[in-house]
Amino acid sequence: MMRQTARSKNTILLSIPLFFLAACSANKYAATNKIYKNQAKEFGKTLTEMPPLNQNIETLPPDQQSFIGSVNFGIRKPNFIILHHTAQTSTELTVKAFTLKKTQTSAHYVVGRDGKVVQMVNDYLRANHAGVAKWGNEYDLNSCSLGIELDNNGDEPYSDAQINSLLALLTTLKKKYNIPASNIIGHSDIAPKRKIDPNKFPWKQLADKGFGLWxxxxxxxxxxxxxxxxxxxxxxxxxxxxxxxxxxxxxxxxxxxxxxxxxxxxxxxxxxxxxxx
Structure with missing residues (x-):
């Protein structure tokens, strides 16, 4: 009986570090998650202002304009999906970069080599992933697209796990937002003078599944x-x-x-x- 009790105590003691490791891992980005939540809350306040702040027509006198809320409106939705490679060696490095203000870059999703998907920006919000770009008549791709970063250094094969998760993600996003197959493109397509990503990418494999044209x-x-x-x-x-x-x-x-x-x-x-x- 004494041995069983000692063994139980040892089991409890061994489990404590594992518990703390899991807790630390879960809370690693607690600070940036809080910043994200606060920024989203501020955007929410802007949307609900009556009348909208700083949206007056400057060339008209105040008595010639007013705001009356319509009941017919909705949230803007993405119409493009832009694929990137991270040019990093791990998902962790990319996630860290996207949680630092000084980088001024982000994406809606990061897909790891192991197939794990991290969402970093709400689909309805604007992420900073496209930069100076143009596609057709669109000049502000950040405002009408979803950015997906693939954990890849730009000169290596994309793993089966990664491609399978990407296909699953694209299936959901294409259906949810009714995105045309032709609007699933790469960063180098929209910024040909300065970008090469996603380099050496299996576009035909995606097109065969209905994502992009071939x-x-x-x-x-x-x-x-x-x-x-x-x-x-x-x-x-x-x-x-x-x-x-x-x-x-x-x-x-x-x-x-x-x-x-x-x-x-x-x-x-x-x-x-x-x-x-």
Whole structure:
């Protein structure tokens, strides 16, 4: 009986450090979670102000304007999903970077190499992930997109666990917000002059599941009047720097060659995608 009691005491003593380790792990980001909550609360106050603060029409006198709340409105929803690679060596480093004010960067989700998904910003809030970017007629991608960071240094394969979790996440987000398949793109697509992520990414694997577009197996030679610059612009690329746009296009859809020159095969792929978009 005494031995059993001693063994029980030892078990309790051994479990105490594990309990504290779990508690410490859970509370590691308690301070930044509190900051997040307070900032979200302030945004909430702004939305409920009657009338909205600082939203007067400056060129009209006060007696010529008023605020009457409509009953027909809703929350703005995302219309794009932008994929990134973290250029880090661990999810932990990325999470830490996104909880530091000085970095001024964030994303809605981080998907680890092990397949674990960390959400860091509410879907309805604006995360700082796209930066200076353009896609079609959209110049402020941060305001209309969700950012997903993949834990990857940019020069390594993406693990099966990571891709499977990404597919699960995309399935939910695409359905929830009715995001078109063509609006699931990469950071390098929207910022071709300065970004390469997600590098060496299996875009076809995603397109086969309905996330993003891909070209057909059978291609045709484009007509003589086919203009690659116009095709790239219609797809969405910023062609103000055409070589950069070509590289970004090839980084996404060709991958075996990312030179700023379009071969006949490249033009056939571009022509096929141009018709899809």
């Amino acid at each position: 070209y057909d197996d059978v291609l045709q030679i484009p007509p003589v009047e086919f203009d690659p610059a116009i095709a790239l612009r219609i797809i969405g690329y910023d062609v103000s720097n055409l070589p950069a746009a070509i590289i970004a296009f090839k980084r996404h859809f060709v991958q075996t060659d990312i030179s700023p020159v379009l071969s006949l095969q490249d033009k056939m792929i571009l022509f096929n995608l141009y018709k899809k978009y």
